[in-house]
Amino acid sequence: MVKDDLDLCSKEPIHIPGYIQAHGILIIIDSEGIIKYCSDNFTQFAGLTVDHILESHISKYSKVFGKSENNNFILDLINLSWQGKNFKPINPYQVEIDGMIYNLILSLSDDHYILDFEQELSDLFSDPQNIVGASLSQMLADKDIDAILRNVVQQVKNIISYDRIMVYQFHDDGHGEVVAEERNDQLETWLGLHYPASDIPEQARNLYKKNLTRLISNVHEQNIPLMSTAEVPADLSNSTLRAVSPVHIQYLKNMGVTSSFSVSIIVDDELWGLIACHNYSPRFINYRQRETAKLIGQVLSSCIGLRNQEKNQKEDMKLQTAVLDVSRSLHNEKIADFIETCSPILLNAFKATGISFLYEGETTSIGTVPELSKIKEISEFLYDAANEVLITENSKIDFPELQLESVDFAGFAGCRLTKDIKDCVIVFRPEIIQTVKWAGDPNKIISHDERGQPFISPRNSFEEWSQQVKGSCLKWSSSEIRAIMEIRDEVNFAVGRKTAELRILNEKLRDAYSELDAFAHTVSHDLKIPLTTIKAFAELIIRKSKEDDIKIMSTKIVDNSDRLNQMIKTVLEYSKVGQKDVRKESIDMSNLINDIVGQLLMSNLNANLNLVVKSTPDLSGDPILIFQVFLNLIENAVKYSHKTEYPVVEIDGQLEKDEVIYTVKDNGVGMSSDQQTKIFGLFNRVGKTNEYEGSGIGLATVKKIINRHGATIGVESEEGNGSTFTVKFPRKTGS
Structure with a gap:
């Protein structure tokens, strides 16, 4: 449906139609009893023109209502209806007008009072109050919600004898679907058909929440105009006689429907749907009978709410079992391992294709998940999002830049662990392909009047029109989102522990x-x-x-x-080294290294030794301990290369942005990868111990000194090709 179409539907002023239906009389009075509005047909009964009636007091017409002995009976009824700050009228109150019994129904319109006078005579053959008790027990006999709805339409048809009874359920996007039906044999079924949201626009649904029953007795009757001297039209939201939107009247005529009656189904304070009743000839149901039907709707509303609650409780239990499983896993294993350990229950509980967990730069996934780059993109979205949870049921529409394949990743729900890091949990859901059967093309035609103004032309085609809906996943429930956040909380608790x-x-x-x-x-x-x-x-x-x-x-x-x-x-x-306090100061590394080189050259066993000193940037540290570090490193380089014919030891330093980096490189015996992993431990030595002197403690001491300076040390080596030791010191601020 085009946007303009929806806008026109939503702007139709159906609460101030300026007319009432023909089966009653309407008067609106102020708090003093002065008549401010009245329907044009009231003049016939009052024997006065509209000009004489408006702005007169309601008490003048007590004889018209068969109450000549009490001129103030209407104001007395209004006073009785006020219970503190709440207006609870005793409806209906019967009066006699021109020899016929009418039901007076009181309601509010801002600071005015609406007086709806409806005839008592009904087209129903029997009083539904006599059979509604038995019907309710039959309606609620089954625990399955679909069976309950089938029972409802059967029993409502028995009570009011309309040609077609339907339960019409609203979907999340506002469109409706016939989910249960009982009809006369000659009528074709509408069961399973969908109707666009514009058929019952938002403002109409709001009125269904205020008035739980709505009767249109005859679409072919001429509406009665509402007369007034006021410039502001009367708000008839609470009136039982409120005229129907011309668009909706034409819509019913296009379907061949003459009389329509509906009962609202309210679940958790929201309009869940309607018991929608159609008749193909005029039908009037009086106020008492409509109230009986309203009772059926209220009981059905409670029943649906209870069944939904039971369904949600089962879902909650399954999700809570998954959360508990995660909690146990986090208590006994590594944090990142809970994804694999709990994979069967997690995938089942969330109806998911896969789950990814990003933690400390690593990604752990189960099931079918997107490629790593796309998972990281989602984590970036989560990191930047205002909310801690990111949800989509159609990723191609909501996040087109991700270009996720819909079959497996139509939707996802992600939750970051904390605000300032990119660690997160992401659950992926597959696409659900649905074939929706519409009652006619859901797009209305926008027409224009002689002034070029657009108006809605109601649909006149209701032939079945199928549409395949792709690209979306199952809707994420509040329980599922809550469970994902609880898993997040469990992970954060485990991290803290x-x-x-x-x-x-x-x-x-x-x-x-x-x-x-x-x-x-x-x-x-x-x-x-x-x-x-x-x-x-x-x-x-x-x-x-x-x-x-x-x-x-x-x-x-x-x-x-x-x-x-x-x-x-x-x-x-x-x-x-462990006991000595580290007292840092700026060290002249040129003097320190040259002192060490001088000592080693004097005692060297190989006359061909070449000790090369390149750049020697100063660094900050404890002079005595740093001397030990470089003496040990250079001495080792000389020792393990002296059997080479032309030993070369090279010492070089570089200044980086945040570090001072020194390397000590030799062309000696080198070491294996296994030796490299052990070289900084106590009593670990390189090469044949009988060929090279040493205790195996020197590099352990170096490592200890390095750690105490907040520095790092590493080695790269290959057997027979020498070794390179690299020491990285944090650079002193301002150096």
Whole structure:
């Protein structure tokens, strides 16, 4: 339907028609009882012209209403209807006009009172009040909502004997569908047919919420004009006699319908649908009978609401089971693993093709999901969205830039974990293809009058017209959105719990490292005394013994004592790193590195050693500890390359935006990938240990110093092709 068509429908002033239906009389009075509006036919009964009636007091006409003994009976009824601030009229009140019984129905119109006088005589053969009780029990006998609706139309047809009874349900977009029907045998079925939203526009649906029954007794009767001296038309929203929109009258005529009666079905304060009744000859139902029919609608409304509630509870239970499953998984496993662990129940609960979870830069998915780049695009939309949840039931229309394939990804619901990061949960739904059978082409024709003004020309074709609807997924329910947010909350809770656990563990590790450092320092210091004694006795045996074998064995004791002493010394140095306070200052790296190079050149075993020092930018750190780092790295480079014919060790530094980066490169023996992963651990060494001296503690000490400076260290190496150690220090602000 075109937009102009909908606009014209929505602008039709159906609440102020200026006319009433022909089966009654209407008078509107103010709070003082002065007549402000009256229907033109009232003049026949009053025996006065309109000019005499308007602005006169209602009490003057008590004889017309058969109440000559009480001139103020209408104002008395109005006063009785006010219960505090609430207006609850005692409807109907019967009066006699010109020998016929009429039902007086009171209602409000702003600060005025509407007096609808409807005839009591009905076209119904029996009073429905006598059979409605039994009918209600039969209507509600089944628990299945479709069966209940079938029972309703059967029982309503038994009560009011209209030619066709339908239950007409409104869909979310406003269009309606006949979901139950009972009809005379000669009529063709309309069951399953859909009708466009413009057939019952928004303002008409609002009136159905105010007035739960609506009668059009005869579409061929001439409407009665409403007379007044006021410039403002009367609001007849609450009037039972309110005339019908000319567009709707013509619409009914085009269908061949002469009389129409409807009962509103209100579920959770919204218009769920109508019990729509059509007759192909005139039919009048009096006020009491319509109220009985209204009772059926109210009971049906409660029944639908209850069945919907039961359905929603079942859905909630399934979704809550999925949320609990996620909660258990998050408690026992890694956070990202809950997607795979809970995949069967999650896909089933959300009726989904797939689910993706973006967490800490990684994406975990189950089922059928879009390519990774599109998932990340959705996470960007979520990151920028004002709301924490992003929902679409037609991704091609709502997010055309994603170009998602509709069969599997027609819709999705995404929820970000927190506002400032791109971690999120996204659930994907497949396309549901529907064939909608319309009662005629749903597009109305816009006509123009002689002045060129557009008006609605009601549809006159109701032949079945099929349309295939593609590209959309099943509507996301509020329960499903709530469940996705609860899963988000469970993940955030698990992240918080893991963070707290890590904080406690880190505190325990710090305490353990501190105790270990103190223990290592104490043990290393205490071992020196007995070790010195062992060495002294071994040297004494060498000097005094005359047997060569004993001298050889004693010499080995001395050598091993020296080796053990060196190991104790390095352990002591390692432990001191943990205890020493780091006092950072600007270090002249040129002097520091040249001092180290000078020492190593003096003691080098290979005369061909080439120590190349390139750029040496200054850095911020503890001078003593940084000296240890570079002494160890350069010394190792020299040591593990000295057996090369022409050893080359290169030291170079670079300034980056946020870092000072140093590399120490050699062309020595290199190391395997397995050795590279272990090299910074205690007592791990490279190459054959009998060919190269060392304790295996030096690089562990370097790693510890580096960590205390907030720096990083890495190595790239290949066996037989040397190694390159890279150290990255945070650059001092302002340097």
